[in-house]
Amino acid sequence: MRFDINNFRAGFGATMARINDSLQELSRAQEEMRRRIDSFCAR
DSSP: OOOOHHHHHHHHHHHHHHHHHHHHHHHHHHHHHHHHHHHHHHO
8 A cells, every 4th residue: 555645744733733622621620729739728
């Protein structure tokens, strides 16, 4: 099977976009946890 760089690039780009979304979601979740812990400790 011949290696098709265009198909590879399209698939790779989609994968990177998904990973990027996951990382942003993770950082949002971490930020939310930090806020909850801060408000919990502030009581």
